Amino acid sequence: EAQVTQNPRYLITVTGKKLTVTCSQNMNHEYMSWYRQDPGLGLRQIYYSMNVEVTDKGDVPEGYKVSRKEKRNFPLILESPSPNQTSLYFCASRGRLETQYFGPGTRLLVL
Amino acid sequence: AQSVTQLDSHVSVSEGTPVLLRCNYSSSYSPSLFWYVQHPNKGLQLLLKYTSAATLVKGINGFEAEFKKSETSFHLTKPSAHMSDAAEYFCVVSDPWGDKLIFGTGTRLQVFP
Numbered sequence: 001e002a003q004v005t006q007n008p009r010y011l012i013t014v015t016g017k018k019l020t021v022t023c024s025q026n027m028n029h030e031y032m033s034w035y036r037q038d039p040g041l042g043l044r045q046i047y048y049s050m051n052v053e054v055t056d057k058g059d060v061p062e063g064y065k066v067s068r069k070e071k072r073n074f075p076l077i078l079e080s081p082s083p084n085q086t087s088l089y090f091c092a093s094r095g096r097l098e099t100q101y102f103g104p105g106t107r108l109l110v111l
Numbered sequence: 112a113q114s115v116t117q118l119d120s121h122v123s124v125s126e127g128t129p130v131l132l133r134c135n136y137s138s139s140y141s142p143s144l145f146w147y148v149q150h151p152n153k154g155l156q157l158l159l160k161y162t163s164a165a166t167l168v169k170g171i172n173g174f175e176a177e178f179k180k181s182e183t184s185f186h187l188t189k190p191s192a193h194m195s196d197a198a199e200y201f202c203v204v205s206d207p208w209g210d211k212l213i214f215g216t217g218t219r220l221q222v223f224p
Contacts, residue, residue: 031210040120042201042214043155050210058211090155094209099145102155 002027004103006091012109013081021076021106023091029101031094032074033058034066036087037105043090049074081110113138115204117215125223130174130189132218134202137183143205144185145212146176150198158200161185172196197222 004025013019025032033048035058045058049068063085065077074093078085091103118133136142146158159170166178176187185202202215 033210033212035212035214040216042216043212044214045211048210098209099157099160100209100212102147104154 002101004091004093004101006089006103006106008106009104010107012111014111015082016080019078019081019108021078021089021091021108023074023076023103024072025074025091025093025101026072027093027095027101028071029093029095029098030071031096031100032068033092033100034064034074034076035090035092036060036085037090038087046076046089081108083110086110113142113204113206113211113213115202115213115215117200117202117218119218120216121219121221123221123223124192126194127191130187130192130196130220132187132200132202132220134185134187134215135183136185136202136204138204140207143207143209144176144178145203145205146170146174146185146187147201147203148198149201149217155201158187192220192222194222194224196220 007022030051034046035043037043044060047066049055089106092100094100114137116135144161147155149155159168161168161178169175174189199217199219204213
């Protein structure tokens, strides 16, 4: 089954403790991206990647890092999480000329 | 630059009555436009998309949207609401390459029996 998976689905952490949210797709898609969703703001793009080793900033990249060492994986790294990064995070992928497929979301709470 | 404005943060309808969710966009080039739906505690599902073919786009679950360039609008409609349509709906505009999605702030649809 074609899908985008994210782990963990729920995460509670404390300020400053590094964390990684993984994202994996099984569709051989070149393009992947990360979004955060906050009430009243819709979804905002954090980072995106057009292929292996090619990444670029979205609209709200501050406080986040990404890497794209393999085509299928696109982890989101928070080196020093802060409470304002409490949010619902979505990973997405797409092939050329296709629509984006979204993962199920990761709900993060930073205390 | 691109942007999208969803004109209503909440819409309430009775089951069986029409649904209208309004969206206006701004784009410096020919846009690709989408509607996504998010049910409570679920991910995002594509309802429909417009990519410069027919201006009336039919999507899943009986939804459709009409692209009106003169009004820079892409309103979502459904003739008869169902209880299962209660969800949050996002209007989205994309750059020509599909790399950058700009989401509206969402419209929460409530359907009353």
